[in-house]
Amino acid sequence: MRLSERVSRMKPSATMAMDAKAKDMVAEGKDVLSFALGEPDFPTPPDVCEAGIQAIRGGHTKYTPASGTVRLKKAICAAAERDLGLTVTPAEICVGNGAKHILADIFGAMVNPGDHVILVAPYWVSYADLIELFDGTFTAVEAPADRDFVPDIAAIEAAVTDRTIAVLINSPSNPSGGVFAQEDIAALADVAVRRNLTIISDEIYKHILFDGRAHFSPAMVSEEARKRTIIVDGVSKTYSMTGWRIGWSIAPADFTKGLGTLQSQMTSNPNSIAQEAAADALLGPQDAVEAMRAEFGQRRDVIVGLLNAIPGVSCRRPGGAFYAFPDVSSYFGKTLRGRKIETSTDMSMYLLDEGLVSTVPGDAFGVTDNIRLSFACSTEDIRRGCERIAEALAG
Incomplete structure (x- = not known):
């Protein structure tokens, strides 16, 4: 069946694609840490969930x-x-x-x-x-x-x-x-x-x-x-x-x-x-919003510190959102574990295959030198993930 030219030009979302590949690897029994998807790991606040339940019971269907x-x-x-x-x-x-x-x-x-x-x-x-x-x-x-x-x-x-x-x-x-x-x-x-x-x-x-x-x-x-x-x-x-x-x-x-x-x-x-x-x-109450923001701030400090401690990686402190965007271009042109790294896509694929860490390449965001890591995950996972990245980049 023929697709339109409009749809044929489109590319799948890079974040969704990387997350899907990571989940496929998890299904194969691999212990992948995913930093690919921009999704808070906190539960929806209980009062909001209750409002949804009451909406169903109240006939808002x-x-x-x-x-x-x-x-x-x-x-x-x-x-x-x-x-x-x-x-x-x-x-x-x-x-x-x-x-x-x-x-x-x-x-x-x-x-x-x-x-x-x-x-x-x-x-x-x-x-x-x-x-x-x-x-x-x-x-x-x-x-x-x-x-x-x-x-x-x-x-x-x-x-x-x-x-x-x-x-x-x-x-x-x-x-x-x-x-x-x-x-x-x-x-x-x-x-x-x-x-x-x-x-x-x-x-x-x-x-x-x-x-x-x-x-x-x-x-x-x-x-x-x-x-x-x-x-x-x-x-x-x-x-x-x-x-x-x-x-x-x-x-x-x-x-x-x-x-x-x-x-x-x-x-x-x-x-x-x-x-x-x-x-x-x-x-309703906005307490959960501030609690999540404060936790994201603490995680930001952890991930930026750990990434900057890796030789050849440089990461600015983000002023907002929950993403680290380190520059990994110092590795371009190098060979790690038999794989030539030329682009951010090469780097993200290498880290997934060799480090079991899922990231999103900067190529997907219109830039060449960086990869994106979401820190919408536990501090423990951040520490484990950065340790894996450091080991993978050590060759």
């Missing part, structure tokens, strides 16, 4: 409006006021089946063939493929390690063409942990207003910040900037609800209406039970 329930939208409005100081209306919110689905909706609603989007490299693995799925093009502006993985805003403006419609940022960043400072966001907002661009701001990790950093959204800069900003968010990372599949956008009402129309023809509504639980997560 039918269709909802395609773009989400009024209750969840009002909860998102309340959270936006609490976390961002923004007054948002339900008409500005579209709820989807996770933030990835919302991003697909956004590109489907805004990208015409040949339209151009600017990304920041390293970027999350799905951004580029989603843009190309809708026949768009992209340019990646480098966010170098010596700038803590935050790009020069002047470089972003220099990448603007007459077909550029949007800039997509992710702060804190997956995979680098880079965090845009308030002045960077303000400068980007100025570019967007002057150059008639939309800012797509993926804020899914905004509650996972370290060292006293604060989140700042482009929508907070000015009313003009807010009119040009689409916020993407969800409950997956903040509340450890990856499997519940609830994400949303906050955008001008006219654009949001288009998202809802598209979604009504693609998937209809998000899961009704998960919507009820997500509303309770947003409106």
Whole structure:
């Protein structure tokens, strides 16, 4: 059976592919430690789980409006006021089946063939493929390690063409942990207003910040900037609800209406039970959010210290999210245990086969020198994994 050219161009998610291979090896009886998947290892908070159970018992098992329930939208409005100081209306919110689905909706609603989007490299693995799925093009502006993985805003403006419609940022960043400072966001907002661009701001990790950093959204800069900003968010990372599949956008009402129309023809509504639980997560106690953030901070310190102790490995301290993104390029061109290492993909495959440690190559994120390790796992596993990496790199 023939596949369309559009689907034939797509690549499987590198994170999912590496995690699947690791699980296959585990099924074969191998003791693989997986640092590939960006999924918190904490349970969903008990009160949120109970809200899901009560939603089932209360009969919340039918269709909802395609773009989400009024209750969840009002909860998102309340959270936006609490976390961002923004007054948002339900008409500005579209709820989807996770933030990835919302991003697909956004590109489907805004990208015409040949339209151009600017990304920041390293970027999350799905951004580029989603843009190309809708026949768009992209340019990646480098966010170098010596700038803590935050790009020069002047470089972003220099990448603007007459077909550029949007800039997509992710702060804190997956995979680098880079965090845009308030002045960077303000400068980007100025570019967007002057150059008639939309800012797509993926804020899914905004509650996972370290060292006293604060989140700042482009929508907070000015009313003009807010009119040009689409916020993407969800409950997956903040509340450890990856499997519940609830994400949303906050955008001008006219654009949001288009998202809802598209979604009504693609998937209809998000899961009704998960919507009820997500509303309770947003409106209920936030103690679990801070507890998880604090634990991630401790794990960050452990993994960065251990990685930097390995000869030839250099790892910056991420300012947010739960990923370490070490530079392993000093090993490129070398032969380890009979295997030539030329790329980050070679390195990730070598560490999986020889060290039984699953990572994601930087090639998947638009850069060449790094690999990504998620520290959304126990400190014990972090120590064991870094020990295995050190042994494998010793040859």
